[in-house]
Amino acid sequence: MVGARLVEAMNAAANDELWVCQLGTIPWREALAMQEQIRARRQAGELPDVLLLLEHPPVYTRGRRSHAGELTLGEDFYAARGIEVVDTNRGGRVTYHGPGQLVGYPVMGVSDVLAHLRTIEQALVAALAQEGIAARSRVDDGADYTGVWVGERKIASLGVHVSRGVSTHGFAVNVDNDLEPFSWVVACGLPDVQMTSLAREIGSPARPQATGVDCFRKRVAYTFCQEHGRRQRLVSPRRLGLDGPLAASRQRVAVPA
Secondary structure, three states: OHHHHHHHHHHHHHOOEEEEEEEEEOOHHHHHHHHHHHHHHHHOOOOOOEEEEEEOOOEEEEOOOOOHHHOOOOHHHHHHOOOEEEEOOOOOOEEEEOOOEEEEEEEOEOOOHHHHHHHHHHHHHHHHHOOOOOOEOOHHHOHHHOOEEEOOEEEEEEEEEEEOOEEEEEEEEEOOOOOHHHHHOOHHHOOOOEEOOHHHHHOEOOEOOOOOHHHHHHHHHHHHHHHOOOEEEEOOOHHHOOOOOOEOOOOOOOOOO
């Protein structure tokens, strides 16, 4: 009886609340295990929709449409620079994650994958607009252009996986991270893509300090919930059943433009 009431309560919350959990800096494989744990509980009706916000140590992730030639310099080159390479079951091609980049993993019920992607893009465009950045999606340019762009420069990447109606993986927004590692691969499967960041777009003598990850993630949490028509509820990792040490977020200095 108690279990049935819990499931009923979680299903009711799923229609109204979106739980947001800030995790700090988490290795990619550990974050994947967290997503899978939450996904199983979401599929069982034990949790409402959840958005995990975090950062990763340096890592390249390869999506389902990646090709071997996208890692142009060889894995030994990347390993020597402390960058892990992992294969994933998300959509998309190869991309880079590292400190200073905001990563979001929505674990939520999804009935239309394309609509899910478009809503994420809209949320990120809205968050960037609050920083004075005119960003856009490029849905008409094809699957390789999924993400968020500032002019012809890419500022956010997307790639998701849906299993039994629940999504994992998600988005990554360049805030004040080092962009050079993107040039060491065929980022997003686009040989001539130019990556950018929030810091690069708004850094100027008049505004030398761009918003860091700690502040920008609050904007993203707000616009993400707003675009989904949900009420935001901040929860702790423990509330989601995630145990073990979690690294704290670090203060950062923005990268000059």
